[in-house]
Amino acid sequence: MPQKRRYWLMKSEPSSFSIDDLIKTTSQTTSWDGVRNYQARNFMREMAIGDQVLFYHSNADPPAIVGTAEVVNTTYTDPSQFDHNDDHYDPASDPSSPRWDMVDIKYVRKFSRPLALEQLRKETKLKGMVLLRKGSRLSVQPVSPLEWQHILSLA
DNA sequence: GCCAACGTTGGC
């Protein structure tokens, strides 16, 4: 029996990488590099090919879920951790035992209108969402099947 | 630009 498909949410600041940037990318696929938080990394390590991802714009006006993507490659070493010129360079990461991983995701769809954070907060069915928890900053987070279903029904 | 919430670092 194949593993059950899982659902996730990934945050990106549109000023650095938006869903439109993803659409314009070769093969509409990108490496999700730059994650430097252990909890977020560990969630990425749980991802399987075919898992579905909500694409979220943080530090945006308005902050919103703007579309979906899917996982097309499971975790492998994020090379930017060794790049001195990269914003996400991590001098403490040992090349013989790299700390940080990334996955590849591929564009699936862009919502006709973004689902703003403010709107999501009004949805009773989404009350338990990690995204909506006070002070939640996690950039890669799990989404329950029911939350996923409800969000798609809103889109 | 402010600042609350959170994660990490490092002295002890």
Next chain:
DNA sequence: GCCAACGTTGGC
């Protein structure tokens, strides 16, 4: 192992 100091995230 504690915890103060610091840095970052991200909504507002």
